[in-house]
Amino acid sequence: MFAIIGVVILLVMVFGGFAMTGGALGPVMHAIPHEMLIIGGAAVGAVVTGNSMHELKALGAGMAKVFKGPTHNKQDHIDAIILTTRLMKILRSEGPVALESHVNEPASSSLFAEFPRILANHALTGLICDTLTLIVVSSGTLEVHAVEDVMDNAMKTHFHEFHEPQHAIQNLADALPALGIVAAVLGVVKTMGSIDEPPSVLGEMIGSALVGTFMGVLLAYGIVAPMAGRLKQINDQDEMIFHCVKQVIIASLHGWPQPLVVESARSGLGHAFRPGLSELLDAMRGR
Numbered sequence: 001m002f003a004i005i006g007v008v009i010l011l012v013m014v015f016g017g018f019a020m021t022g023g024a025l026g027p028v029m030h031a032i033p034h035e036m037l038i039i040g041g042a043a044v045g046a047v048v049t050g051n052s053m054h055e056l057k058a059l060g061a062g063m064a065k066v067f068k069g070p071t072h073n074k075q076d077h078i079d080a081i082i083l084t085t086r087l088m089k090i091l092r093s094e095g096p097v098a099l100e101s102h103v104n105e106p107a108s109s110s111l112f113a114e115f116p117r118i119l120a121n122h123a124l125t126g127l128i129c130d131t132l133t134l135i136v137v138s139s140g141t142l143e144v145h146a147v148e149d150v151m152d153n154a155m156k157t158h159f160h161e162f163h164e165p166q167h168a169i170q171n172l173a174d175a176l177p178a179l180g181i182v183a184a185v186l187g188v189v190k191t192m193g194s195i196d197e198p199p200s201v202l203g204e205m206i207g208s209a210l211v212g213t214f215m216g217v218l219l220a221y222g223i224v225a226p227m228a229g230r231l232k233q234i235n236d237q238d239e240m241i242f243h244c245v246k247q248v249i250i251a252s253l254h255g256w257p258q259p260l261v262v263e264s265a266r267s268g269l270g271h272a273f274r275p276g277l278s279e280l281l282d283a284m285r286g287r
Helices: 002-020 025-049 053-068 074-094 096-104 116-120 122-137 144-162 164-192 199-253 258-266 277-286
Strands: none
Touching: 002 025, 002 053, 002 199, 025 053, 025 164, 025 199, 053 164, 053 199, 074 096, 074 116, 074 122, 074 199, 074 258, 074 277, 096 122, 116 122, 122 144, 122 199, 144 164, 144 199, 164 199, 199 258, 258 277
């Protein structure tokens, strides 16, 4: 929502300010479709050239995420902590055999069924289940630091892929000013081919060419680069739920008391998603 509001404010201020200072919007509006055909077509071609089909789909999902916002809300972070804490409690009190059915087939688990939004995040569910499966098959003989290293490596790989759309959008923002110059140069070439036209016609043609440079810069720094920055913020927020799950597992393996386990996971969350400690403990008792 805020992304749409921001784009509207940008366009109103830029074009409205131009009109208020006496600028004629007619020639600009006339030139924009032609210049955008060149700039937009070149941008699409560059994106397709530089990415695979998998990355293009991820790029589309990333663009949508800019407008939708983070995947998980505050309640999802509470649920992730509660779910992981309960799984570790089963491991500690009932043993690996009791945990095995939950982590081998989470879709069929009655425990995971209580948290459908967590279950829908396949990467997060995979991190929980794969880590606990390692613990189950090793009968609890793994060193805690080894488990932590495995989780860190899995998260690093996932986060790297997670941020690829943001890098692609930022690369596009970096390229747009140059693509605007390409459109402007072609406009100048067209103008030079009509050099015998009267000054009024040449002025209009040169103005149209300059609209290409204007649109390239406006799109790059006014729209696309801010979208890349916003997507990075959203991705960083979506990573927090992975870190809190990891903290619950590692702190539990260290044998910390449950309130301390919960606090170590809660305190690592950003303020937008961090529940109060009493709120979290009450939610756990309510489950």
